[in-house]
Amino acid sequence: MTWGARYADGRTEFRLWAPDRDTVMLELDGDDAIAMTRDGEGWFSAEADVAPGTRYRFRLDADLAVPDPASRAQSGGVHGWSVVVDPEAYRWRSDGWRGRPWEELVIQELHVGTLGGFASVADALPGLADLGITAIELMPVNAFGGTRNWGYDGVLPYAPAESYGTPKDLKAMVDRAHDLGLAVLLDVVYNHFGPDGNYLGAYASDFFDGEVDTPWGGAVAVEREPVRRFFVDNALMWLRDYRFDGLRFDAVHAIADDAFLDAMAAEIRAAITDRPVHLVLENEGNDADRLAPAHYDAQWNDDFHNVLHVLLTGETSAYYADFADRPAERLARCLGEGFIYQGEGSPNHDGKPRGKPSAHLPPTAFVAFLQNHDQIGNRALGERLTVIADLQKLRAATALLLLGPQIPLLFMGDETGSRSPFLFFTDFHDDLADAVREGRRKEFAKFAAFADPEAREAIPDPNALATFERSRAEAGPDGDEWRALYRELLAIRHREIVPRLRGAVAIGADAIGSGAVVARWRMGDGAVLTIALNLGDENVTFPETDILFANGDAGAPGSVRVGLDQ
Structure with a gap:
């Protein structure tokens, strides 16, 4: 491990890449600071006789002390102290777990915070397993600013969010899932850092590429070895220490480095050989070349969702414009070939070509969904399909999703016909809170329904606690009927479809x-x-x-x- 604090045999080694600094002090809570040793490449290191639970941070100068960017746990939030963790301390119950083949997965995506934390997720797992779901996928759980967030604004990728529970709680949740036969996937974000609590620029400006931006901030410079190591080691940590069964890599088109993606997949597969590890991409570029056995198992197929959304709702604005013309033909191409856009120009991308040929790929190279966090939460009012679509047609689309040969993904609440919104929520404060609130309202000004400033005032404030509370998935009034439909379809899938996939x-x-x-x-x-x-x-x-x-x-x-x- 090249980043962070490593505990073994009563001692802890601390390492930080801070090439912009000449000196860094290791501060141990309640003890004297220790001068760290710098090598020629900007790595600082120190050792101390400290045990798990010790709080520490790095002092850059008299006015700035920062948490460990590879902190395994935090005390006091992302601006507070990092905590030494022994990754071997947890005693696993499910030592016989050897994973599930990819073809067996029926995935439910869920948000840990709206369910009440890791322990509450563990309590909900028996019901999901009983229904026929075979895997869960957690939205990012890494530490972020405040106590509530989607997770994509994380700034400490190695540390589970304090508001969700401890590292031990997360391991216990994974353990419970494996006891029930559920695989557990984790969404990870390697393309940017959030705006609250990211201190890397204060001591490692080369971590970022100053000439490239993403929609969420500066791009990470994965071509540099310390940066590459930071993310690859993070992936391996989740898979080894927490025994996750796979990772979903968020928005890799914003990384724009195929060599890094392929090398990361190769290292992961070489490192973990005792069980299946499932690697899934979100890639707006529809890059079929990454979907090979040596690389990634599958990609989230936005094309499947988008064309079905047009057919179910009639909406054709924004990115749905790419699917407004001849939607049935486009759906047929999706079912027969995987991607709809395989190199053609699309209106939402200024006519630029998008995608590569995908007909040669197996259907299981695509994760299909009718809803997910983005497709609900990125709506101004967070409406689900149960609110905006004909329910009879939605049932037909659900049968397509669950009985088709692509790997199905549900969003929490789908199985009970939830009509609760899933809204965009954060816990920022002061100027940042104002910027996020107004930025979100400005984003929707281009839509006719929100062209009037008064109409935009109805868009929920992301920072309001009520916005978060409203996003808990409550069963719909016909929840029993939806659950019965899902149970029936999943039983058919496991009996007739999965063995033949x-x-x-x-x-x-x-x-x-x-x-x-x-x-x-x-x-x-x-x-x-x-x-x-x-x-x-x-x-x-x-x-x-x-x-x-x-x-x-x-x-x-x-x-x-x-x-x-x-």
């Missing part, structure tokens, strides 16, 4: 109406899976097939037929 290939997908599609796949055992659904407003004719699942009158608006011919 390995080796599945698409063999044709066509639009059969303005909002209707039929798609077929030859499964790994030779059986043919057929899904026909009508999300339009006119009747169509569905093909004949042996029925696995059906809802609605065949070919009527909102109907779906799923068949398996052997």
